[in-house]
Amino acid sequence: MSLTSHPTGTPADAKVTVRAVSRTFHRGGSTTVALEAANLHIGRGEFVSLVGPSGCGKSTLLRMIAGLLRPSSGEIDIHHDDTSRSLCSVVFQEYSIFPWRTVTANVRLGLDAAGIPRKVGNARAADWIERVGLTGFAKAYPATLSGGMKQRVALARALVMEPELLLMDEPFAALDAQLRKVLQDELVAIYETLGNSVLFVTHSIEEAILLSDRIVVMSARPGRFKAEFTVPFERPRDVAIRSSAEFGALEEEIWALLRDEVLAAAADESMAGAPA
Numbered sequence: 001m002s003l004t005s006h007p008t009g010t011p012a013d014a015k016v017t018v019r020a021v022s023r024t025f026h027r028g029g030s031t032t033v034a035l036e037a038a039n040l041h042i043g044r045g046e047f048v049s050l051v052g053p054s055g056c057g058k059s060t061l062l063r064m065i066a067g068l069l070r071p072s073s074g075e076i077d078i079h080h081d082d083t084s085r086s087l088c089s090v091v092f093q094e095y096s097i098f099p100w101r102t103v104t105a106n107v108r109l110g111l112d113a114a115g116i117p118r119k120v121g122n123a124r125a126a127d128w129i130e131r132v133g134l135t136g137f138a139k140a141y142p143a144t145l146s147g148g149m150k151q152r153v154a155l156a157r158a159l160v161m162e163p164e165l166l167l168m169d170e171p172f173a174a175l176d177a178q179l180r181k182v183l184q185d186e187l188v189a190i191y192e193t194l195g196n197s198v199l200f201v202t203h204s205i206e207e208a209i210l211l212s213d214r215i216v217v218m219s220a221r222p223g224r225f226k227a228e229f230t231v232p233f234e235r236p237r238d239v240a241i242r243s244s245a246e247f248g249a250l251e252e253e254i255w256a257l258l259r260d261e262v263l264a265a266a267a268d269e270s271m272a273g274a275p276a
Contacts, residue, residue, distance in 0.1 A: 014079070015165060015197040016042040016065060021074030023060050033222035034060045038074070040216065040225065042165075044081075047191055047198040049208035049215045051258065053265035057223030058201045062169050065199060066090050081164060086110070088165035089158035093173050095150040097142050097157070103129060104138045107156045114161075128156040132186065148179040155183075159190065166198045173203065184210055185239045192236050205254050209247060210239065217257055220264040227257055 018040040025032045035057030042048045050058045063069045065076055066088060080087045089110070097106045104125050111121035129138050132152040142150055151171060158166060172180045184207060191198060191211070202208050208215045215229045229250065233241050241247050 011041055011043060013043045014041040014077075015044045015046070016040070016079075016199070017075075017077040018061070018065070019075045019077070021061070021064065021071045021076060023057065023064065023069065024072045036222040036224050038223070038225060042197050042199055044079075044197055045195045047200065047211055047213045049200040049202055049212040050218060051202060051205055051208050051215060051254070052218030052223060052226075053220050053258070053262040054203070055221045055265055055268075056218045056261070057221065058218060059169050060223075062090075062167050062199060062201050065165075066167050078165065086114070086161035086163040088167055089161050089163040090167045091151075091154050091158045091169070091171045093170040095142070095147070095154050097150055097153050099142045102139050102141055103134060103145075103153055106142070106153050107160055109157055110161045124160050125156070128160045131190065132156045132159075148175050148183065151175065151183065155187075159194070162194075162196075164196055166196055168198065168200045170201055170203065172207070180207075187211060188237055188239060205251050205258070206242065209233075209250055209254075210237075210242060215254065217254060218261070220261045220268060226261065229254060 018038050021035065021038045022033065023035045025034055034055075038057070038061060040048075040061075050061065052058055060069065064071050065078070068090075078087065098109075101109070104122060107125040107128060108118075108121045111124060112118075116124075126138060129135065132155055134149060134152050134156070137145065137149065142153070145153070151174075155171065172183050175183065188211060198211075200208070200211060205215075209231055212231050213235075215231060216225055217227045217229070218224065219226045231250070232246065
């Protein structure tokens with residue numbers, strides 16, 4: 001991964017540029033091409049969502065951008081505009097918070113690693129604990145929290161670093177439908193306040209439309225970029241757009257494109273699990 005000037009042909013305001021990136025996994029004697037020749041840019045301050053069937057390489061791409069995996073081929077460029085700020089933070093579907101640390105200590109984790117003084121770290125953690133709706137739980141341990149509260153802790157831990165790039169891998173997938181809507185609404189407000197760049201992986205078309213500026217649709221494995229949609233709703237975004245006819249029409253248009261890919265992925269899984 002390089003932190004260099006943008007490649008020729010990519011937008012000048014690109015925060016992230018993915019160029020001809022592929023990823024192949026080798027397990028035992030088998031080879032799986034998870035992602036093939038992906039090209040993508042994420043603009044500064046842009047919210048981009050990836051939607052696609054299971055196994056299409058969405059999370060693989062996010063993990064490569066995060067530096068947790070290396071591409072088998074291709075290049076990923078990320079611009080670090082302000083070295084006094086964290087470059088990126090990641091929020092996963094699994095809460096990934098430490099059970100032996102309080103809410104404050106979990107939120108402060110990255111600040112501690114960065115050498116931020118404890119007093120400053122506590123103040124910043126307290127601010128984000130309040131902003132994600134966990135006021136009164138600063139001294140609580142994860143065992144006493146609901147799933148939704150744990151995910152709020154994970155979100156606060158990522159945002160307290162004030163990252164230029166926020167990477168989110170199905171962060172609300174394990175939550176019930178009502179709580180998921182609440183956290184979606186809160187994320188809209190937080191993003192519009194911070195204005196950082198976001199890459200968001202989701203299976204939910206509705207969620208992608210509500211949150212995003214642009215949606216990229218991926219094919220069944222090996223994952224390729226099939227199409228992209230610009231979300232037409234202005235910001236600041238009124239979450240009541242969920243009930244609008246335009247919202248529903250866009251959801252149907254994306255689903256019509258995605259449906260065959262989901263069926264293809266399901267068929268592939270069935271074949272893989274069938275007796276030889």
